[in-house]
Amino acid sequence: MSQQIDRIVIIGDGLAGTNAAQSLRERGFAGSIVLLGAEEHLPYERPPLSKAVLLGEAEPDSARLHPRDWYAEQGIDLRTGVRAEVIDRAAKEVLLHGGERLAYDRLLLAPGAQPRRLPHLEVPGADVCRLRTIDDSAALKDRLAGRLLIIGGGWIGLEVAAAARRAGGRVTLAVRGALPLAGVLGDEVAQVFADLHREHDVDLRTGTTVEEVRHVEDRTRARLSDGEDLEVDTILVGIGAAPDVEPAAAAGLAGPDGIAVDAALRTADPDICAAGDAALHEHPQLGRIRVDHWDAAIEQGRHAAGTLLGGQEPYARLPYFFTDQYDLGMEYVGHVGAKGFDRVHLVGDVPGRLFRAYWVRGESVVAGMHVNDWDAIDEVRRLVGGSVAGLPAR
Numbered sequence: 001m002s003q004q005i006d007r008i009v010i011i012g013d014g015l016a017g018t019n020a021a022q023s024l025r026e027r028g029f030a031g032s033i034v035l036l037g038a039e040e041h042l043p044y045e046r047p048p049l050s051k052a053v054l055l056g057e058a059e060p061d062s063a064r065l066h067p068r069d070w071y072a073e074q075g076i077d078l079r080t081g082v083r084a085e086v087i088d089r090a091a092k093e094v095l096l097h098g099g100e101r102l103a104y105d106r107l108l109l110a111p112g113a114q115p116r117r118l119p120h121l122e123v124p125g126a127d128v129c130r131l132r133t134i135d136d137s138a139a140l141k142d143r144l145a146g147r148l149l150i151i152g153g154g155w156i157g158l159e160v161a162a163a164a165r166r167a168g169g170r171v172t173l174a175v176r177g178a179l180p181l182a183g184v185l186g187d188e189v190a191q192v193f194a195d196l197h198r199e200h201d202v203d204l205r206t207g208t209t210v211e212e213v214r215h216v217e218d219r220t221r222a223r224l225s226d227g228e229d230l231e232v233d234t235i236l237v238g239i240g241a242a243p244d245v246e247p248a249a250a251a252g253l254a255g256p257d258g259i260a261v262d263a264a265l266r267t268a269d270p271d272i273c274a275a276g277d278a279a280l281h282e283h284p285q286l287g288r289i290r291v292d293h294w295d296a297a298i299e300q301g302r303h304a305a306g307t308l309l310g311g312q313e314p315y316a317r318l319p320y321f322f323t324d325q326y327d328l329g330m331e332y333v334g335h336v337g338a339k340g341f342d343r344v345h346l347v348g349d350v351p352g353r354l355f356r357a358y359w360v361r362g363e364s365v366v367a368g369m370h371v372n373d374w375d376a377i378d379e380v381r382r383l384v385g386g387s388v389a390g391l392p393a394r
């Protein structure tokens, strides 16, 4: 790695990229920082886009990370509406859309993720959308009160279902598996979410896919695998997000699963780090993982700033996630991963939705969560990563 660092370029101005820029200044880096964002908006966070902003309870501007002046005050050259197209590692330059070449001494890749699509359902005239950006959220907000078909029972699908019900919309939620989130949460906890949505009159169709969408005479119909032919106004595809690996892949730093980084968030090129949703990280305890959560984007961004400046410490923080749906709030710590779990240890009142859940593999607690038990997060953090012997009685 070269010693002199005059300029650090950051591709992606989301939570990871912007927190990295802030942390570079907090660590005393006095050189040039260029923060590139493909969207026209000032950097913002995404969780409110499926919650308060989607419901119109908070202004879109409230999701902004900093006011416009802050970037100039920090000496951060924020360039919005600018896409980095090529990384020339040999020349240590980033080629921007429009042809400008930007030299770097260190480069951070924080391009985030893109929602997966179902192209065969995107027929002309039909309103088939996804939710990732502030513009997506504004467009969906105006349709929440209509007849909404949500494909996918992941976190985004469930949060939008809750928002749409609060807005008075009619919601059909088509979930491929036997229960939403069963792979992550296990049947017992997944059932809590299924019951919650059914109690709020979401038409939850489990074991159901959408086979075909037709748009004829101004009407959209969706044919479900259970045989129903449903007339809808809007279809939201919420089937997860894939890491945005271009232009890192073309530079030999990424595959389809993400931009591979070591424990300290450094890529195979010692002058280039990655953080946030796009980073496929070698976690010291959990092995290779890619985490698309708010907390990881912030903390990896900050940590990557240290690595860019020559730090070697591993990023060892456990993944953390939260969601709010109706009157259910939860916080989740840990990672079940591809190896899964053997059993779920439940403590508290599950039907009353005031409980903690611990996912156990062998003798280890691999993840933990509380539902509406806000004082319990410290206990959850303490127990995850430890032995089952430490778990409280049911």
Ligand SMILES: Cc1cc2nc3c(=O)[nH]c(=O)nc-3n(C[C@H](O)[C@H](O)[C@H](O)COP(=O)(O)OP(=O)(O)OC[C@H]3O[C@@H](n4cnc5c(N)ncnc54)[C@H](O)[C@@H]3O)c2cc1C
Pocket: 011, 012, 013, 014, 015, 016, 017, 036, 037, 038, 039, 045, 046, 047, 048, 049, 050, 082, 083, 084, 085, 110, 111, 112, 113, 131, 132, 133, 156, 244, 246, 247, 275, 276, 277, 278, 291, 292, 293, 294, 295, 297, 320, 321, 322, 323, 324
């Ligand atoms: C609707 C929604 C709700 C969510 N709710 C929660 C929640 O409740 N809890 C939780 O933990 N997490 C939640 N998340 C996940 C969380 O928002 C993400 O993990 C986080 O935004 C990731 O930050 P990031 O900086 O890695 O990527 P992003 O936020 O995606 O930012 C990356 C930015 O880089 C830009 N970019 C990409 N490529 C280029 C390029 N070549 N040149 C220039 N710019 C580029 C993109 O346009 C984008 O603006 C939610 C996500 C969404 C979409």
